Amino acid sequence: MPSAEAKLKKNRCANCLDCPSCNHSLTTRATSVALTDAKSPEKKTTKKVYYLACGLCRWTSRDIGLTDKESASVDGRNMKTTMQKGPKTDEPEVTPVSKIPPSDEVDPLPSKFYTQPLVLEKVTTLAQRLNRPEFASNQVEGLYPRHKHLVIKRSQRCRDCEHNLSKPEYNPSSIKFKIQLVALQHIPDIRIYLVPKLHHERESIVTILLSNPSQEPMEIQLEALNHPPSTGMVFGKQNLPGNTDIKGLTT
Structure with missing residues (x-):
């Protein structure tokens, strides 16, 4: 995409959307609904509708009350977005700062905070609020998808x-x-395959998995760490097996 077109679209994709819960890419899913004819109630027809869903956190557009659409395109969805143009001014307007005198009278909290149980799954996190500062909703129902940023x-x-x-x-x-x-x-991938239960001053066996990402065979030699690291991590004695040379390692 040319830079002029990307600037016109505010560096966002017009077709892809991010999940408001986990920032994963949203996909369009289709489903069929049964419709009843007003003239003949016994006659039913099926109609295909579309909705947005996240494959990572299972978030859907139905969670925030968005109705299913007849079109699969994102442009046809009437949802809140930041790509709408607003009025522009050459100089920003500076509003005078007004001081508010302090008052000892504070409005009491609503009664629902004392009577209704708190459900943390319905409350947005700080990262979710900062991701959409123009809305900053404190409820999950107020989160809306946003267009994905363009990648360079x-x-x-x-x-x-x-x-x-x-x-x-x-x-x-x-x-x-x-x-x-x-x-x-070109560098082999080293992972801890099995993590045993570690006990103080007791020997444990740790299994390490090595995988070769290339098609060429390689040689690997394991050496024990003789001095403790300078990062302040917990240091223990290592006992390597007899043959530490690994040759012909393949995937």
Whole structure:
């Protein structure tokens, strides 16, 4: 997308939406509803409608009271959005600051805070409120989807020889790379496969899983840490197996 078009759309995608609960991408799901004819109640017809759903946290547009739409396009949905243009002024208006005298009289809290139980699942978190500062709703029902930010494709070069390390395709719809020489494709992945119950001054066996991301065989040598780290972490003695050389490691 050209920079002029991205600026016109306020650096947001017009078709993709983010989940207001977990910021994951929303998908459009279709469902069928049964409709009854007013003239002949016995005759029923099915109609396909669409709604938004999140595959990560199971949030749907029905949770905030949005009705299902007959069109699957996002542009046809009448929801709150920040992409609407507002009036512009050359100079910002400065409102005079008015001082409010302090008062000892404070309005009492509503009775619902004492009678109704507090449901934390219906209260928005601080991150959710800061994500939409223009609304800052304290209830989950007041959260609305927002258009996804545009992602910039960047090329990276080596600082010493200036060779290309990563170069994406120019086509914006393609996710492939012309050149992709990242270290993750050449360094083995090391993970703790089994974590036993650790006890003080007792020996425990920890299983480590090594995986080779490349197609070429590699050699790995394990060495014990003889001195405690300077980060203040808990340090223990390591006893490695007899043969610490691993050759021909494959995925």
